[in-house]
Amino acid sequence: MTLLELKKSIHETIDRLNDEEYLVELKSMIDRREEVFIIPEHMLEGIRQGEEDIKNGDVYTMEDFEKKYEKWLKK
Numbered sequence: 001m002t003l004l005e006l007k008k009s010i011h012e013t014i015d016r017l018n019d020e021e022y023l024v025e026l027k028s029m030i031d032r033r034e035e036v037f038i039i040p041e042h043m044l045e046g047i048r049q050g051e052e053d054i055k056n057g058d059v060y061t062m063e064d065f066e067k068k069y070e071k072w073l074k075k
Contacts, residue, residue: 001009017023039047053059066073 014023014026060068
């Protein structure tokens with residue numbers, strides 16, 4: 001089935017539907033699909049810094065973390 005055929009089939013099916021609740025849910029699904037998550041610039045900087053840290057080998061294992069914060073983890 002081509003994209004055009006698929007769209008036509010979906011349009012025809014929607015035209016035949018009389019279930020308002022189903023159509024509202026379908027519209028909600030379509031609306032969510034079109035949403036785009038935009039990462040704020042201040043968060044992007046943190047992501048870039050993390051990527052740079054990884055490139056430079058400036059990382060810690062979970063074991064390193066547990067050793068460093070052992071007293072907090074025991075509370």
